[in-house]
Amino acid sequence: MRFAFRRSALFAAASLIALGLAAPSLAQEAPQTPPVQDVPVQAEPEAEPSSEPDAATPDDAQEPEAVEADVPATPETPPIPAVWAPIPTDAEGRSAYGYYLAGRNALTSGESEAGADYLARVEALTPEQPRVREQAFTASLLAGDLDIAARIAPEGEGVSPVIVQAGRLVAAVQTFVHGDARKADAMLKAAPIGEPHARAGLYVQPWIAAAAGDWDRALALPPTDLDPISTLVARANRARLLELRRRYDEADAEWRDLTSHALASRLFRLPYGEFLERRGKRDAALVQYDAAVTAGSTDRATMEARARVLAKGRPPKAPDYRRGAALALKTAADQIIAQRALEFGVVYLRLALNLEPTDENRFLIGQTLQQAELEAAARAALAQVGRQDIELYAAARVQSALSYEKDGQAEPALTELRRAAEARPNEASIAYLLAGQLVQMKRFDEALTVLNGPLLTTADQGFEVHFLRGAAYEAVGRKPEAEAELWAALQLQPNNPTVLNYLGYLWVDTGARVEQGAEMIARAFAADPSDGNIQDSLGWAQYRQGQYEQAVENLEQAVAKEPANAEINDHLGDAYWAVGRQREAGFQWNRVLSLEVEPERKAEVEAKLRDRLAQEPTGDKGAGLGAES
Structure with missing residues (x-):
């Protein structure tokens, strides 16, 4: 019978390549700090809820600890709509109750913007309802409706600090966005942003103060009780502001000190180099960029800066107040x-986007939403990334494709990958992902056209390309070519359990090299005993060698791990038949017909039921492992 293409191993490799495509050009290394304490995360609504170039992690920094999620207890009260008597309605006769249900349904479905709009309408009709106000505020934050969030930000007794402080931060930044720096500065001066958003407030307030003309406040040294990384970041903001104030010597001294720290120096080499370029010191700037590269920085901004200096290009402008505030929030x-x-990261990035509406910020929002597994919201953000920066556009299309694939939407995923390939026709990693998606969709001939094209057929093609090409060849029945490609993949990764299983199964199933294939499968199973597909191969190899009792044992365990896999269920039926457990074999074969099964296998199983058991196939969904003998 035909060897089935197994998706999981392929797309594990594909996802890694996609992340590699997007990350080197855009994702910056984030400065790590001690965990923020006492950070509650709202339990409701169930809504969809970067990076500054000089923000990196010291080489020996420890893995960041997760922020503790202190979820507030839900009050023991009836559902919110139960206290609306009479139910409020708007001018068009639509009820707050209807808006509330529509908002909750939209949020549950991942439609954050629609959900935020509905809940904001509920809040307008029922301002006395604190829980509705909090839900509407949170939904507006995550959807990017920051003006609404600023207007309805709840305060007062019983409101969580995460809500109160987020509301104050959003209100101040949005006031600055709309051009009133003095009012925003006064807001932050009167009520500094507290935990858990104190760091964001600390970073952004000097830029707002500078825009308001409050230079004493803008250039004040950072507090002495800050953690070390946050202190360095605050000083970097101060160095930028000193430059804007034309206090160049002081700015240079600040940058020189920041780049002298053994662990954190590479955080600041790029912005210091840009400062030096603006001061006409190209050679000194190149020293900074070369030092960053030597220290391991390969981000696009550093490489472009180095190329710009060598080409004697125009230096980048110093960030103005709005861009500086956006960088601080990022x-x-x-x-x-x-x-x-x-979710907090998304809020800060949306504030940054309002200050600096760039595609890079949109990409970062989408990327963060993906990390939060808010796929629909992530795709909405990524869809807004335009073609001005073609590399960024292609990376956004790839990220969107991965999101669609994760949600089981194959056609949209393929469309996005085709767009990425059209945008960057010479990018091998995109070609590989496109081929992988075509294989997943069983469009094997199209996949082989890509796999055998010039981008992927190279002297140094990697394990993943050989492996995927071998899987595609096997799927269309071109066994010798499949064997050659899988063998080439195995030479590159001799202990890889996936390729050991693929090639070993191919040899066992065709009868070409049963013993050698069985030995390879045994090695694969020893490396990954939790994989039901590999255990199926192990059981099938035992079956093909006449070791029927052992085959039954392993195939039963494989079915327990992969109960919906038609091939494994079919194999178990064959093993039951071989040991004389005929009734159980019949149950197992009927079980195969109740699953998603290819036409060839379906016909084979139906023939077994008729010829061996004189049964008309039932496709009984209740049949399966554990049937009475």
Whole structure:
């Protein structure tokens, strides 16, 4: 029978390549800080809820700890709509109850913008309802409706600090966004942002103060009780502001000190180099960029800066107040994302986007939403990334494709990968992902056209390409070519359990090299005993060698791990038949017909039921492992 293509191993490799495509050009290394304490995360609504170039992690920094999620207890009260008597309605006769249900349904479905809009309408009709207000505020934050969030930000007794402080941060930043820096500065001066958003407030307030003309406040030294990384980031912001104030010598001294730290120097070489370029010191700037590369920085911004200096290009402009504030919020987002408080990161990034509406910020929002597994919201953000930066556009299309594939939407995933390939026709990693998606969709001839094209047929093609090509060849029945490709993959990764299983199964199933194939499968199973597909191969190899009792034992365990796999159930039926457990074999074969099964296997199983048991196939969904003998 035909060897079935097994998806999981292929797309594990594909996902890694996709992340490699997007990350080197865009994702910055986030500064890590000690975990924020006492950070409650709202339990409701169930809604969909970067990076500054100089933000990186010291080489020996420890893995960031996760922010503790202190979820507030839900009050023991009836559902919110139960206290609306009479139920409020708007001018069009639509009820708050209807808006509430529509909002909750939209949020549950991943439609964050629609959900936020509905809940904001509920809040307008029922301002006395604190829980509705909190839900509407949170939904507006995560959907990016920040003006609404600023307007309805709840305060007062019983409101969680995460809500109160987020509301104050959003209100101040949005006031600045709309051009009133003095009012925003006064808001932050009167009520500094507290935990868990204190770091974001600390980073952004000097830029707002500078825009308001409050230079004493803008250039004040950071507090002495800050953690070391946050202190360095605050000083970097101060160095930028000193430059804007034309206090160049002081700015240079600040940058020189920041780049002298053994562990953190590479955080600041790029912005210091840019400062030096603006001061006409190209050679000194190149020293900084070369040092960053030597230390391991390969991000696109550093490489472009180095190329620009060598080409004697025009230096980048110093960040103005809005861009500086946006960079500050992106740095805060990096740090909180590193602590796995992804929803907070999204909020900071949306504030940064309002200050600096760039495609890079849209990409970072989408990427963070993906990390939070808010796929629909992530795709909505990624869809807004335009073609001005073609590399960024292609990376967004790839990320969107992975999101669609994760949600089981194969056609949209393929469309996005085709767009990425069209945008970057010479990018081998995108070609590989496109081929992988075509294989997943069983469009093997199209996949082989890509796999055998010039981008992937190279002298140094990697394990993943050989492996995927071998799987595609096997699926269309081109066994010798499949064997050659899988053998080439095995030479590159001799102990890889997936390729050991693929090639070993091919040899066992065709009868070409049963003993050698069985030995390879045994090695694969020893390396990954939890994989039901590999255990199926082990059992099938035993079956083909006449070791029927052992085959039954392993195939039963494989079915327990992969109960919906038609091939494994079919194999178990064959093994039961071989040991004389005929009734159980019949149950197992009927079970195969109740699953998603290919036409060839279906016909084979139906023939077994008729010829061996004189049964008309039932496709009984209740049949299966454990049937009475």
